[in-house]
Amino acid sequence: MKKFLTYTSLFLMISGVLFAEDSDWQFNGQIQSRTEADGTDFNNETYMPIHTSLRTRINVSKEYSGALFFAQLSDSRLFGSSGSTMNSTSNLDIHQAYVKMSKLFDMPMNLQLGRFEMAYGTQRFIGAVGWHYVGRAFDGARFTFDFGDMLKLDVFSTVERESVSYKGNPKPHPADLLDPKTHEYMLSYPENKTLHGLWAKLKLNKDNKVDVFAYMEGNRVVEVLDDTINFDNDFMRTNLGLSYWGTFDKLSIIFESAYQMGTQPLKPDQDSITGIWTNNEDQNIAAYTVSLQAKYNYGDGSIGLGMDMLSGTDSKDSVNTDNNSYSPSFGTNHKFYGHMDYFISENNTGGSGLNDLYLMFNHKLSDKFNVGLNAHLFMTNQAVDVTEFDSDGKIVEVEIIEDGLPTGRFEPSKIKDANMLGQEFDLMFKYKFNDKATITWGNSFFMAGDVMVDAWKGNQDISYWTYLMITANF
Secondary structure, eight states: OHHHHHHHHHHHHHHHHHHHHOTTOEEEEEEEEEEEEEETTSOTTSOOOEEEEEEEEEEEEEEETTEEEEEEEEEEEETTTTSSTTOOOOOEEEEEEEEEESSGGGSSEEEEEEEEOOOOTTSSSBOOOTTSSSOOOEEEEEEEEEOSSSEEEEEEEEEEEEOOOOOOSOOOOGGGOBOTTTOSBEEEOOOEEEEEEEEEEEEEETTEEEEEEEEEEEEEOEEEETTEEEESSOEEEEEEEEEEEEEETTEEEEEEEEEEEEEEEOOOEEOTTTOOEEOOOEEEEEEEEEEEEEEEEETTEEEEEEEEEEOOOOTTOSSOOSBOOOOOTBSOGGGTSOTTOTTSSGGGGTTOOEEEEEEEEEEEOSSSEEEEEEEEEEEEEEEEEEEOBOTTSOBOEEEEEETTEEEEEEEEOEEEEEEEEEEEEEEEEEEEOSSSEEEEEEEEEEEEOHHHHHHTTTOOSOEEEEEEEEEEEO
């Protein structure tokens, strides 16, 4: 807390001096507080944890002769995380800090350099995750080519993780260093994770527009020690896709699709006797997602339906060696796959993918009150075999039959080709306190299907999650 107060006071003091000297400096910010009661374990007999997150952001910006300077100080914390009233969590950070130069070299080209958020289209593919009490930002550079109202093109290169430290002065290459334990030369490569791509925005006419994009994720984690190769999630994945928005009188449509391809190494195996590593070959990535949403807009609200499909890997197909599980790695997934966030990663379904059919309703009750309701039907994209549980959460057992005769031995009963994850209902009330502050109350319910009951070890009570959030801008 001391660090936050010190930095904030210095930030405000410098800003005050700048304001006094030049009125072009802009100063604003946001405070977002959200209290959540978490009953998402499908067990009504357990304690429902309650926690409050707080995100404080202070922004300062200045435009000067075609250049925009922007810095955003951010503090993200959970109430009580400091341990006592006299401790500090030391979690103050610069969430964004960049310079943006317009019409670089007198061309229709802008350059943004530093740390910044990226949010494209619906944020299904690349988003800022504003719901989260930290949020997402990228380190790197982005060029924007402005060809008028019809076409804008972004080209970006960012680094998510980099193991190379600041050198300062010439030093030996890591390959020339001796391992302190084995005294063997240690051949190593810097670890990094990057995102490079381009995003084109095409406005066909006033009622139709299309985004076309391609971006590549790379993760290099390789170590060679005494001729032994160790891999850890080293992959290259390319994403190709498009988003379409169309308005037809009171009907609006959004269609989105992307295909992922690339390679990733399979996890190597080491022989326990010889110590020889095997199974170092690459695995192909071949995955896709498709989304279609249609919404009817009436005077004070809208009603719509949609379908999202994220491909999965068939775990029962012993011939297929590809990874077919689509990964929504940089999207603001809270917006799409249910507010309870059960399915924000491909790992949440064990790589079996996700099919989501949903209904949407939003209505403006008055100038200050708004209500929204989303209903989801979740299924895996690929069928799986799961353990069968009874209504009390106990494993159902069946007797083993051999040669047509009962053996007196029992084994867990399996549900073959199951795909039902469950149904989720998200109910939201929003109150507009004034032009700068809103209060949101959300309530979500989830009824588990066979796949979720198996994943949660037999727990199958209706899960519940509620939150109260205040967002205030200044």
